[in-house]
Amino acid sequence: xxxxxxxxxxxxxxxxxxxxxxxxxxxxxxxxxxxxxxxxxxxxxxxxxxxxxxxxxxxxxxxxxxxxxxxxxxxxxxxxxxxxxxxxxxxxxxxxxxxxxxxxxxxxxxxxxxxxxxxxxxxxxxxxxxxxxxxxxxxxxxxxxxxxxxxxxxxxxxxxxxxxxxxxxxxxxxxxxxxxxxxxxxxxxxxxxxxxxxxxxxxxxxxxxxxxxxxxxxxxxxxxxxxxxxxxxxxxxxxxxxxxxxxxxxxxxxxxxxxxxxx
Amino acid sequence: xxxxxxxxxxxxxxxxxxxxxxxxxxxxxxxxxxxxxxxxxxxxxxxxxxxxxxxxxxxxxxxxxxxxxxxxxxxxxxxxxxxxxxxxxxxxxxxxxxxxxxxxxxxxxxxxxxxxxxxxxxxxxxxxxxxxxxxxxxxxxxxxxxxxxxxxxxxxxxxxxxxxxxxxxxxxxxxxxxxxxxxxxxxxxxxxxxxxxxxxxxxxxxxxxxxxxxxxxxxxxxxxxxxxxxxxxxxxxxxxxxxxxxxxxxxxxxxxxxxxxxxxxxxxxxxxxxxxxxxxxxxxxxxxxxxxxxxxxxxxxxxxxxxxxxxxxxxxxxxxxxxxxxxxxxxxxxxxxxxxxxxxxxxxxxxxxxxxxxxxxxxxxxxxxxxx
Numbered sequence: 001x002x003x004x005x006x007x008x009x010x011x012x013x014x015x016x017x018x019x020x021x022x023x024x025x026x027x028x029x030x031x032x033x034x035x036x037x038x039x040x041x042x043x044x045x046x047x048x049x050x051x052x053x054x055x056x057x058x059x060x061x062x063x064x065x066x067x068x069x070x071x072x073x074x075x076x077x078x079x080x081x082x083x084x085x086x087x088x089x090x091x092x093x094x095x096x097x098x099x100x101x102x103x104x105x106x107x108x109x110x111x112x113x114x115x116x117x118x119x120x121x122x123x124x125x126x127x128x129x130x131x132x133x134x135x136x137x138x139x140x141x142x143x144x145x146x147x148x149x150x151x152x153x154x155x156x157x158x159x160x161x162x163x164x165x166x167x168x169x170x171x172x173x174x175x176x177x178x179x180x181x182x183x184x185x186x187x188x189x190x191x192x193x194x195x196x197x198x199x200x201x202x203x204x205x206x207x208x209x210x211x212x213x214x215x216x217x218x219x220x221x222x223x224x225x226x227x228x229x230x231x232x233x234x235x236x237x238x239x240x241x242x243x244x245x246x247x248x249x250x251x252x253x254x255x256x257x258x259x260x261x262x263x
Numbered sequence: 264x265x266x267x268x269x270x271x272x273x274x275x276x277x278x279x280x281x282x283x284x285x286x287x288x289x290x291x292x293x294x295x296x297x298x299x300x301x302x303x304x305x306x307x308x309x310x311x312x313x314x315x316x317x318x319x320x321x322x323x324x325x326x327x328x329x330x331x332x333x334x335x336x337x338x339x340x341x342x343x344x345x346x347x348x349x350x351x352x353x354x355x356x357x358x359x360x361x362x363x364x365x366x367x368x369x370x371x372x373x374x375x376x377x378x379x380x381x382x383x384x385x386x387x388x389x390x391x392x393x394x395x396x397x398x399x400x401x402x403x404x405x406x407x408x409x410x411x412x413x414x415x416x417x418x419x420x421x422x423x424x425x426x427x428x429x430x431x432x433x434x435x436x437x438x439x440x441x442x443x444x445x446x447x448x449x450x451x452x453x454x455x456x457x458x459x460x461x462x463x464x465x466x467x468x469x470x471x472x473x474x475x476x477x478x479x480x481x482x483x484x485x486x487x488x489x490x491x492x493x494x495x496x497x498x499x500x501x502x503x504x505x506x507x508x509x510x511x512x513x514x515x516x517x518x519x520x521x522x523x524x525x526x527x528x529x530x531x532x533x534x535x536x537x538x539x540x541x542x543x544x545x546x547x548x549x550x551x552x553x554x555x556x557x558x559x560x561x562x563x564x565x566x567x568x569x570x571x572x573x574x575x576x577x578x579x580x581x582x583x584x585x586x587x588x589x590x591x592x593x594x595x596x597x598x599x600x601x602x603x604x605x606x607x608x609x610x611x612x613x614x615x616x617x618x619x620x621x622x623x624x625x626x627x628x629x630x631x632x633x634x635x
Contacts, residue, residue: 097363130332130365137367 009147010157011125024221025237027078040087044122048076051217056086096131150185162249171246174201202236280396294350300358314615424543442589463561471567485625509538546572
């Protein structure tokens with residue numbers, strides 16, 4: 001049974017960057033990794049494929065094709081299997097239903113989510129409707145991680161995600177801090193993690209190198225393997241692959257959340 | 264980018280996969296089915312199925328349910344169903360609304376933990392072929408251990424054939440089919456009686472879909488009786504898809520009941536061509552028997568699903584077809600069926616019965632011979 005994880009967090013906080021660097025770091029360690037991009041923007045796997053955009057499941061479905069595994073699973077950096085679900089144009093149709101349909105299809109035709117060591121579901125920032133939790137509800141995701149910075153709004157989103165996860169009786173396996181350069185950031189997020197009953201797994205400092213590599217279509221693991229930031233992602237990858245305690249998170253009230261960000 | 268159609272568009276209304284799932288659950292002797300969705304979804308069929316003794320209830324999702332989800336409503340209705348009906352077997356069937364918003368039928372079942380089997384059918388009406396609804400229901404029944412792998416595979420191949428029959432010569436054969444009431448019954452009856460009187464030889468075939476046999480068989484019976492009354496009984500060969508050992512529980516029972524009625528009325532069935540769920544393939548058996556034994560016959564009366572019969576061995580005969588589909592008239596005429604009669608609204612009259620029900624065409628035939 002592969003480890004199956006999803007990384008949640010406010011939109012724009014760096015989920016896809018974290019997911020692709022963790023995927024690459026795990027591949028370096030010799031793990032077989034699959035990454036499933038669940039965002040209609042379909043940008044989860046681009047830095048594992050040297051900037052290449054792959055056809056999404058929804059693109060092919062719209063074409064009316066009979067979809068086979070080879071049509072949707074692409075091999076990227078060190079054998080990482082990449083799948084993008086895709087979706088309709090913003091403001092049209094129903095992206096949530098798209099995820100439900102794509103997940104059903106994946107389960108039917110793909111071995112990439114079974115015959116592997118780690119599956120990362122890169123989910124959209126906002127779980128706006130039932131479809132966006134399909135990977136969890138269908139039992140495909142067993143571990144959930146929350147990514148946040150130390151600022152109030154991302155923490156507010158992270159706290160809300162914890163509410164959603166606990167409603168689904170899904171445990172939280174750890175909190176990751178992606179720094180935006182706020183004061184006392186590591187301390188704030190570490191305290192937040194502790195108070196909701198979880199732990200801070202990694203503090204990812206703000207580093208322009210991540211953006212530079214991404215612009216060229218690479219993860220830092222591939223393009224700058226000896227950089228300090230690559231080391232941080234490797235450490236996070238190890239923490240994710242390690243067995244650890246997971247409890248259902250206890251979300252904080254808004255008052256406490258505001259206090260916390262004033263430390 | 265425009266959405267491309269995999270297959271050509273069909274504009275006339277098509278049968279619903281949700282309804283197909285409901286009928287399948289009935290065939291599996293399910294006591295109560297919960298439709299998880301809006302109150303009006305599949306109303307007409309939900310109501311009709313009650314005639315067959317299966318209760319259908321709804322979670323009555325409204326705008327609030329669409330927005331906030333219907334999990335609690337499903338749990339509540341499931342608990343109420345267990346209390347009120349004390350069912351031995353429960354079905355939960357999805358609808359377009361609940362499936363689009365991502366409702367998990369299984370979550371409610373896990374919450375309630377009923378001690379009887381629950382067949383969960385995640386279905387909506389957005390499938391091109393309504394047989395998809397049957398397959399999803401059967402997959403779930405297989406997972407519950409209610410049907411065997413062998414029966415499942417058998418059903419699946421029959422459904423595939425049924426879909427092909429509809430695509431070749433049925434209501435899925437054209438972009439748009441005009442509904443029609445078919446030929447006037449008394450005109451067709453007149454011609455049929457004329458042929459029987461002349462001593463012409465005829466084949467009288469029942470190839471009915473499941474319980475519709477209760478009424479279609481009445482027509483075959485009338486043909487046999489009329490021939491008998493006119494002294495030409497031996498000129499008619501009777502065939503029927505009434506094998507009592509094939510199909511889901513209800514289909515077997517119904518085959519038995521129809522066969523019993525026909526035999527009691529003095530009609531001899533010369534050839535059993537399959538089970539009541541074998542209407543897509545029983546025609547092939549009939550065709551083969553005709554080719555071997557009755558190739559020189561003058562006419563054939565085919566009731567039920569006449570378009571499932573291959574034309575090869577029929578093309579030199581004068582064909583009398585009786586269907587219940589107003590959209591089946593045009594395709595049957597195009598196949599070469601000279602006379603096509605529609606028994607309108609036949610299906611509802613065959614629910615909740617266990618004996619043959621009088622048909623209009625059968626009654627017409629009998630009356631015209633009585634007058635003569």
